[in-house]
Structures are given as C-alpha cells and as structure tokens.
C-alpha cells in the first residue's frame with residue numbers, strides 16, 4: 001500500500017492535483033483517468049476513494065487499516081462500486097442495478113463512488129443513465145472513469161468530467177511495478193525496455209516466454225561472436241520456435257538491439273544502464289575484440305531487420321540475413 005507521496009513518483013502531475021482537491025474538499029463529480037495499462041489508474045482511484053471514506057486518515061493519507069479502507073481494498077464497500085464491462089460493453093442495466101442497490105443500502109454514508117474500468121465501453125444508454133445520476137443533488141456521487149481510449153468516450157461524458165492524463169511510467173518505475181506483479185528482476189528490466197504497457201508486458205511474460213527468450217538471446221549473441229558455426233543451428237532449434245507470433249518476433253529483435261546496445265555501453269563506461277546486467281563479464285571480454293564502429297553497424301543491421309519484418313518479409317529470412325551480416329564485419 002503506497003502513500004500519496006509515493007504515488008506522486010508514478011504520476012507527478014495527476015497525484016498532487018488530486019491531493020490538493022482532497023485538502024480543499026473540492027472533489028469533482030466525475031473524473032476521467034486516461035492512460036495506458038499499468039499507469040496506476042486503478043491504484044490511484046482506490047487511493048482517492050479511501051482518502052474520502054477513511055475514518056483514521058492523517059491529513060489526506062488514508063490509514064489502509066480501518067474498516068472502510070479494508071472494504072475498499074477488497075472491493076466490498078457498500079458505498080463504492082466497481083463496474084467493468086459485462087462482455088464487450090458496460091450496459092445500462094449494470095449502471096441502473098447499482099443505482100438501485102445504492103438507494104437500498106446507502107445507509108453507511110451519503111456519498112457514493114463508482115469506479116468504472118474501461119469506461120469507453122459504456123453504451124450510450126449506460127453513460128446517459130450514469131450522467132443523470134451524477135447530477136442528482138440529493139445523492140452526492142463521484143464517478144471515476146478509467147480508460148485507455150479517452151477519445152472513444154462519449155462527448156457528453158467528456159464534457160461533464162474533469163480529465164486527468166496519466167503519463168507512461170519511466171522504465172525504472174515500470175520495472176519495479178513488474179516486480180511487484182511477480183516478474184523476476186532480470187525479466188522485468190528487459191520487459192520495461194520493450195514496453196511500459198502492463199497488458200503487453202503480461203503477454204510477454206505469459207508461459208515464462210520472456211525468461212526463455214532472454215536466455216536464448218544471450219546464447220545466440222554469444223555464439224555469433226565466439227562460435228559462429230553454431231549460430232544458424234541455435235536459430236533453427238531454439239529461436240524460431242520461440243518467436244512464432246509477430247509480437248514475439250518484434251520483441252526478439254528488440255532484445256538483440258538491447259544486447260548490442262549493452263555492449264556499446266560497456267565500451268563507453270555506462271555500466272549502470274545495462275539491460276542484461278548479468279552479462280557484464282561476457283560483454284567485457286567481447287568488448288576487447290569489437291570496435292564501437294562495428295557495434296554501430298550491427299545496430300543498424302537490427303533496425304533494418306525490424307523494417308523488413310514490418311514489411312512482412314519472412315521472419316526466418318530476416319533473421320538469417322541479420323546474423324550473417326553481423327558475422328561479415
């Protein structure tokens with residue numbers, strides 16, 4: 001559980017703004033939290049809700065321990081409702097069901113909070129129903145509309161909400177976040193270079209793919225410089241079976257790019273920026289026999305391979321051409 005101040009590191013514009021609104025007791029009826037998966041929309045929505053309901057808060061900091069905080073965290077607070085798409089959309093009956101429920105059970109406090117995930121999936125009638133409810137003065141309500149596709153929200157919703165843009169996390173913070181989600185440290189460093197979108201990161205980690213791909217990249221690149229006869233065999237036996245999907249093929253080329261960039265970092269003394277920090281010794285050995293100019297040429301080769309992949313050239317051909325071109329110089 002983080003404090004508001006810790007959350008400020010992840011969203012340095014949005015969080016201080018919300019803290020000030022809490023301090024001044026000037027929360028809006030509706031906020032749009034817009035940003036990619038993994039930018040902390042849900043976490044900050046829960047924090048804001050806890051700050052509102054917490055009975056033991058210090059300043060604006062919720063205690064994370066009282067009954068209200070606990071119920072909000074577990075998703076069973078009677079005055080807080082989490083709404084997510086039922087199938088492809090959020091339908092009118094989902095919103096109306098909650099409104100009825102609130103009317104029956106709204107005994108604990110007079111204030112209600114809706115946290116709506118993927119709010120862009122609200123049907124027009126669900127959105128209108130929600131807006132009507134938000135504007136009833138006798139039932140003070142706050143809606144937190146979370147979305148990755150702000151432009152798909154209805155104009156009526158956008159015009160009546162305060163819009164807050166969540167920026168992508170820095171690579172370092174994102175890697176830490178992935179570790180909180182159970183990613184091994186070395187995999188998290190690598191994934192954070194490829195994407196800062198949590199959903200994409202989870203796909204890459206699916207079935208331990210990233211850890212496997214990571215070890216094959218290390219093998220492939222080591223062989224390329226030290227035992228070049230092995231390379232095409234490793235490509236055939238280990239690399240190609242791992243890179244069946246286009247997204248995996250792209251990520252694979254990115255990993256080769258980061259591996260080469262690491263080698264360049266070693267040459268230029270930037271050792272704290274390594275994406276494969278456990279390979280430092282191997283890099284240091286290789287760096288003795290390869291010039292910066294050669295590495296730069298190899299990096300250009302990877303960029304060209306990426307262009308070919310995007311132009312739908314056969315992946316095996318792209319990879320063979322790349323590996324052979326690196327061997328040439």
Ligand SMILES: [Zn+2]
Nearest residue numbers: 054063066069
């Ligand atoms: Zn509390």
